[in-house]
Amino acid sequence: MTQEITLLRPDDWHLHLRDGAMLQGVLPETARHFARAIIMPNLVPPVVTGAQAAAYRDRILAALPEGAVFEPLMTLYLTESTDAQDVAAAHASGLVKAVKLYPAGATTNSHGGVHDVDKVMPVLEKMAEIGLPLCVHGEVTTAEVDIFDREAVFIDTVLDPLRRRLPELRVVMEHITTEEGVAYARDGGETLGATITTHHLIINRNHLLVGGIKPHYYCLPVAKREKHRLALRAAATSGAGRFFLGTDSAPHVDAAKEQACGCAGCFTATNTMALLAHVFEEEGALDRLEAFTSLNGPAFYRLPANTARLRLVKQDQPQSWPEKIITEAGPVTVFNPGTPVHWAVEA
Numbered sequence: 001m002t003q004e005i006t007l008l009r010p011d012d013w014h015l016h017l018r019d020g021a022m023l024q025g026v027l028p029e030t031a032r033h034f035a036r037a038i039i040m041p042n043l044v045p046p047v048v049t050g051a052q053a054a055a056y057r058d059r060i061l062a063a064l065p066e067g068a069v070f071e072p073l074m075t076l077y078l079t080e081s082t083d084a085q086d087v088a089a090a091h092a093s094g095l096v097k098a099v100k101l102y103p104a105g106a107t108t109n110s111h112g113g114v115h116d117v118d119k120v121m122p123v124l125e126k127m128a129e130i131g132l133p134l135c136v137h138g139e140v141t142t143a144e145v146d147i148f149d150r151e152a153v154f155i156d157t158v159l160d161p162l163r164r165r166l167p168e169l170r171v172v173m174e175h176i177t178t179e180e181g182v183a184y185a186r187d188g189g190e191t192l193g194a195t196i197t198t199h200h201l202i203i204n205r206n207h208l209l210v211g212g213i214k215p216h217y218y219c220l221p222v223a224k225r226e227k228h229r230l231a232l233r234a235a236a237t238s239g240a241g242r243f244f245l246g247t248d249s250a251p252h253v254d255a256a257k258e259q260a261c262g263c264a265g266c267f268t269a270t271n272t273m274a275l276l277a278h279v280f281e282e283e284g285a286l287d288r289l290e291a292f293t294s295l296n297g298p299a300f301y302r303l304p305a306n307t308a309r310l311r312l313v314k315q316d317q318p319q320s321w322p323e324k325i326i327t328e329a330g331p332v333t334v335f336n337p338g339t340p341v342h343w344a345v346e347a
């Protein structure tokens with residue numbers, strides 16, 4: 001018997017599109033299935049001002065394939081010199097939907113991020129006042145803290161104190177990877193949301209490290225122990241409004257991944273919807289996939305859900321995708337779940 005499921009068209013609440021030749025090469029992969037995405041601002045140089053976000057949005061729209069219907073939801077990269085008035089104006093015009101906080105040094109192109117939360121309090125206070133969400137890369141960067149503990153320590157030492165200081169601030173915990181992250185988001189009240197990636201539902205740190213290091217499974221926050229992956233699966237498939245899809249699909253050319261100091265990022269734009277159907281079916285939760293991909297995110301961001309639909313069909317044969325997306329910047333390896341997947345998005 002063929003199994004199939006029809007969903008309201010999904011959105012991706014955390015996406016890296018880059019710029020130039022890479023943008024041109026990867027944008028069709030997202031626009032094929034997703035109606036909207038929150039676009040990460042960690043370009044070189046980063047998207048800091050409203051004017052830069054407007055120009056970047058125009059470059060994304062210009063790179064869309066003929067006939068594609070896709071809306072980029074723009075973000076600003078928070079720095080210690082960000083101007084609260086510029087942020088408020090970019091929000092009031094409808095251009096900017098969130099501001100991204102990268103602790104300085106936490107990940108790709110984050111050196112211009114925030115060292116000291118005190119320095120950005122005027123911007124955060126303005127955001128709390130106008131209801132503009134803060135998307136947080138939740139890892140401390142202190143050398144003494146083990147990389148596998150950085151999310152839990154961030155929650156205790158940075159996020160929770162900030163939310164107590166500014167309870168009205170709407171916060172999205174981006175790409176949570178631990179049971180501590182799940183518990184904090186679950187109990188955090190209606191000003192708190194959390195995105196979960198596709199790849200963190202599929203891999204744990206053994207997949208990354210056992211039998212040889214797998215550069216295409218290296219991302220930040222790094223995949224954790226199995227018990228954390230299971231906590232993420234339980235959260236994503238629970239239907240709880242707090243949790244929604246943010247793929248963190250993050251393209252790097254193979255030459256930058258497959259080297260002595262490889263870049264962080266998994267590229268899942270191409271096969272995310274099929275992989276999620278597989279995961280949700282494994283968890284007996286196909287009926288909650290739509291909440292995760294298409295309903296909870298818009299509700300948190302106070303946007304209408306999409307009206308168009310997307311159909312997924314389970315095939316008898318395992319499905320395949322291109323192993324790599326060939327861009328003019330170079331080849332980008334598509335995330336390989338390492339297991340047969342029978343689901344496909346209907347063309």
Ligand code: DOR
Pocket residue numbers: 016042107108137218219220221248250251264265266
């Ligand atoms: O794995 C990651 N890649 N994590 C991030 O936080 C950034 C992203 C990127 O921009 O490559």
Ligand code: ZN
Pocket residue numbers: 014016040248250
């Ligand atoms: Zn990211």
